[in-house]
Amino acid sequence: MTQTKLASATLAPQYHIPSQLPAISYPSHLLVGQEKLVDSFNLASGIEAQQLYIADYTGIDRIALFDALTLQANTPSDTYLVAVKRTDNTVAFEWQQQLPNDKVGTIASQTKSHIYLNGRITRQQLLGKVVNKGSGSQYLPGALAQHHYVYICAESLYKREGMWELVMQILDNRKYRVNRELAEIPLNSKIVLVGSGLLFSHMRQEDSVFAEHFPILAEMSHELDLTKYKESQYIQWLQQLAKKHHVELDQSAILPLFWYSAKLVEHQQRLSLNMLAMSHLMAQAQYFATSNNSSMPTKVGATAIATAINKQIARHNTSEEFSAQSFDDKFINLATDGELIGQVNGLTVIDTGDYSYGEPARITTSVHYGDGEVADIERKSELGGNIHAKGMMILSACLYRIFGRDAPLHLNANIVFEQSYQEIDGDSASLAEYCCLMSAIAEKPIKQSIGVTGALDQFGNVQAIGGINEKIEGFFNICRRRGLTGTQGVIMPSANVLQLNLNPEVIKAVNDGLFAIYAIDHMDDAIELLMQIPAGEPDDNNTFAPDSLYGLVQQRLDRLAGHEEVEELSLLGRILQKFNR
DSSP, X not given: OOEEEOOGGGSSOOOOOOSSOOSOOOGGGGGTTOHHHHHHHHHHHHOTTOOEEEEOOTTOOHHHHHHHHXXXXXXXXXXXXXXXXXXXXXXXXXXXXXXXXXXXXXXXXXXXXXXXXXXXXXXXHHHEEEEEETTEEXXXXXXXXXXXXXXXXXXXXXXXXXXXXXXXXHHHHTEEOSSXXXXXXXXXXXXXXXXXXXXXXXXXXXXXXXXHHOOEEEEOOSEEETTTSOHHHHHHHHHHHHHHTTOOBOGGGHHHHHHHHHHHHTOTTEEEOOHHHHHHHHXXXXXXXXXXXXXXXXXXXXXXXXXXXXXHHHHHOHHHHHHHHHHHTTSSOOOOXXXXXXXXXXXXXXXXXXXXXXXXXXXXXXXXXXXXXXXXXHHHTTOBOHHHHHHHHHHHHHHHHHHOSSXXXXXXXXXXXXXXXXXXXXXXXXXXXXXXXXXXXXXXXXXXXXEEOOEEOTTOBEEOOSOHHHHHHHHHHHHHHHOOOSSOEEEEEGGGGGGOOOOHHHHXXXXXXXXXXXXXXXXXXXXXXXXXXXXXXXXXXXXXXXXXXXXXXXXXXXXXXXXXXXXXXXXXXXXXXXXXX
């Protein structure tokens, strides 16, 4: 069994931040960690008939990305659209790299690097239009005739069915017609669609023309792995992002920005590449760094970043504050000291969409004679999700693996999240529910000063769960408001240690010995921490020591099954028993 009481140094990521910031950053630094995207872009640029689809995500600043992506590529030569007369005296349009002389004239000049089209995309935007000018007419070129790369929002294009079909037709024919009078214009630009990976998969299956012309997919990475990249590379990414928003970073701002970034991806060795989240934070910090709202620019330091983060939390945590009031006013019954039988403090996460926070939950279990069913009251009342039901089935499998190998269990158990009035899902409470079940069967009390989270497999191994930081901080906050005693703490899976990024207040309490965080690998470790009794090891007959927890459970199950050994009374004992009736 492995029980690790975590040191404060493991509760947040550690970084090697240079003493001085890099002197220079370029737009290309925004492409750090996006090698797949760059390779795919360069491949599509080199193959005329194959187009690129970029699968990005909500946090990408597309304008900044396209600027950096196009800048790193070999810029195509400027080309000019000219009219030429064919042998049959018809007029056709052709692209040429040489600037035409005055006698020939230029219909359109493709001299701009790129453009991004989104929203309500029109035919005129894409192809241009012909306007009357005096006795003649003039062609006003659109995006395809002016730019080497035309980036188009796939979702915007898909919503306008006619425009989607038009783009696919242009790619099919390699040319397009603006109106009936004007000759067809050869396609001379690279079309890049950008949207969700889900839309790409859907269109590959449903649209054969799309599948033919968009064979190259570039999936964007949303995080940077620090085992493969240096901290200095991410600093340059931050600097370039800050420069775009006219923010100047002080060296002291880098560490809190790293912590915030790591919290977004929930990993100590990875950093977020969410451009919008990071740039929004830096812009807000710039506001707080400016003295008296003066127009004079001020460097953004650690204090401004911390203020911006705290203000951001305060704008979104109303639900969390109401929850805390309910615990403080004792509308929600939850003990954080003492010992109770068949009751444990599980840890949950409440997700409001734009904000999530931890909230402890009182889990209780009652047991009685029955046919071996472990009933999930949440599921029976239609308040439990499918994954939670799966966790309960795994819990039952653990119980039968240990105690029901050779015979059915004559026990029924009911497990419930008390004072829970909304749907519960996930299997992260299965460890807490198992410990609660063991306590109820063995009639052994559980320490209420320790919160529990972790998912079980059928062999009792404790597996990783989500929202570990919110869960720990949620239980810590209620303990802090009631007063830290040094006996309080949280049991968590060892597999989640790399995801820890806790608030400084929690880290300080752990460092001062007022709060403890235990990382475990097996459910028996949790039992020993919560009930201060060995779980027990079976002998060759699968019998546990009577002074172990599993020994107590086994004895209770034997009594329920009617297998208690009855001591044979002596003659005198039988006579006395008869007179006592």
